[in-house]
Amino acid sequence: MIKMENNFGTILDINLTTRKIQKIKLAPEDIKNFMGGRGLGMKILYDRIKPGQNPFAEDTPLIFMPGTFSGLPIPSASRTCIVTKSPHTSPKKAKYEHSSTVSYSNMGGFIGPEIKFAGYEGIVVTGKSPFPVYLKIEDDNVEIVDAGKFWGMPTDEFDKEFDKELKHEFQTCYIGKAGENQVSYACIISKASKTAGRAGTGAVMGSKNLKAIAVRGTKMPNVANPEKFMKLIDDARIFFKDRTQTQWWRDYGTAGALKPSSDAGSMAVKNYREGTFPDIVNYDAETARQKIWKRNYACYTCHLSCKKSGVVSEGRFKGTIVHDSPEYETGTMLGANLLLTNINDVMKAIYDGDNYGLDIISLGNTIGFLIEAKEKNLIDKDFLDGIDLKWNDIDSVLALIEKIAKREGIGELASKGVKVLSEKIGKGSDEFAMHVKGHELAAWNVHVNSGTGISYATANRGACHLNGKNVEGQNGNALKDSLAICFFATGWGGYDEQQLVDFVNAITGSNWTKEDFFKTGERIFNLEKMLNYREGFTAKDDVLPERFFKEPLTVGEKKGAVLNRKEWEQKMKDYYTERGWDIKTSKPKDETLKKLNLDFLV
């Protein structure tokens, strides 16, 4: 029957080894200090892992977190954050065999709100099933179900078959072959199009023999001040109606950034060697609208519908379904970064990457890196199992994607990303292995924008474009990830901080100011930083690939752009100072931690 209790505070805890299922009440202090989503997930992670823990160990938790706003009718409160220990990162000097950063990855869709409707603040999965399983969660009823018949199934087919099995009543997320095979940059996908792409969450899921999670909830979360809350909802709906940016998202989605970014020299082109790609007009938003896209579609409660679905209508890949591409990251990483010029080739590469359940960003980096290494004769065709890998060559790209997902031959090494590849290849290849802490860079180039460099260098999951270009931005983003509000609906004409603070107060009954908003984000960021620091990550790991300092752009209006090392070093010093971290080691100072109520980390 319908329940309307305030369900904040209960997590569902499932151990796949013992098959024990528990509902655990969280400490109210933790919710107050870390809210939900990424922040609260990170506190749960902290409570449950030891320093140096193997991400693939049975007792490593994989944590599915909606946020404070999830399940409420707030426009664009659709996100779900998955938190675990990264299987993909490593420090320069490892303190432990399995030293790695925290991992968090965020997806849109419908499953986060559904977890809240089922009555949970989050789902924590530990242990390892001896055979493939999925979790079926319907309010208080939780089942661990044999998933043998689904194991190995590509994500697109699985999405349909699983939905049939569940009689279309559940929201789901799942892994593909890459996750099953523990490719360290495997992702978790929902609805064939929404991916928690980064930081290897899918590999951890695969290590637990967990194919999927299905959730259905009939309850609803409560709020402290319903009248005030509903007034804010009405205001928010009008707010989005009036924005010109709303129409921009609908017309173009993130693909709208493809051409402008190329023009600005800020695009990842040719393994980040360049920032401009004139051929991007072949698959920018305007072209995709003409040739590929049929619909705009949205996540739960969202007014923006940034997602675009369609189909390849001509050529050898005719009939390939396009779930959501090109968008900026996928179109760049499996497009411009590999110098692909044909829209249909790019659509096919993205489809295959998604279908195997790979993070397209790390995948595009890995392929780009190997093409460059081969072009420079650091590796040969034999190293690549006979694949004649080269720029703008879809066949070799597709062949490599398959090898990586299956971890066959070269795919075994390539499944670990560019850092491991460059260590194996040597010969100075680390200078164009585009990663920070082992996590590959996203689709924004750094030559023309040192702020992006800060975002990459200081992100707690390794290189991340969503981290924030400065301290305040990073703190704000950490909190938004914890509230489960979409970044696309905040900033740039979306909600400002005060609007989000007003929602927080109406929901929780607290009296937050904007200062509390940023301070809570700062607390989350510092907790992550301390988790990384104890693994052995220091200031020496907060570095960008050499390419940005040594090889100026040669194409486009920003020709000649390069980072100035001295300015960069000063920028990092200023950053640590502003953070209240030690400049040499990057360790948060005791007084910084105390100020943030993180005394337990001192």
Added chain:
Amino acid sequence: MEKSKKITDQTRRKFIKQVAIGGGLTIALGNLSFTFISDEKNPLLKKKVIICDFSICAGCKTCEISCSAYNFKNLAGKQTFGLVNPKHTNIKVHQFNPALDIPATCAGCPDTPCVNACPITINQETGEKALYVKEGTMAIAVHEDKCIGCGLCAKACETERVGVIRRNKETGKPEGLCTYCDGDPSCVKNCPYGALSYVTVDTEYEFFGKSPEEIAKILTERFYGV
């Protein structure tokens, strides 16, 4: 279009049969009197219903949320204050792969297969069965005290039309009947995309009375060629 017409004819035949058994029954609706046999006099032909432009709908479920807030102000004896769970709603967005979102709600069938299926004897004073046509909005509604929870209305809707009527898990009584929010539908008002409209029913409309699965099949082919 062919299919819905065929269904209409079938239902009409069934209805004529029923009427014959009842001996030329006339149903009173407020101060209107009409029979279903003569379509021109059927006021339900002028009923306003909610239809969706599927090329615009983005599947955000704001319709479900708005419906839930208006029509489920009390759940389990508690006030909901506009907080929602889209399970408790009279419009349901069905999601498909390749990406398609089909909001399904009462089609406003002028031949009311659901009411026809209701086995409860017509009340001679009101002319109503347990399932009946409300005055004003002409919404299909249920007399909770008379309904026996047999599920025949839900079955009729599912086999002959959209399939919006679901049965309460405990009582078996029908849920999911559109109220048109007393004439100003919340889903239409709040749709961020303007995909929904409240217009006079058109049985010739391509998707009239079709189930979400049938619509999805047509549109998947149209949009994606598969």
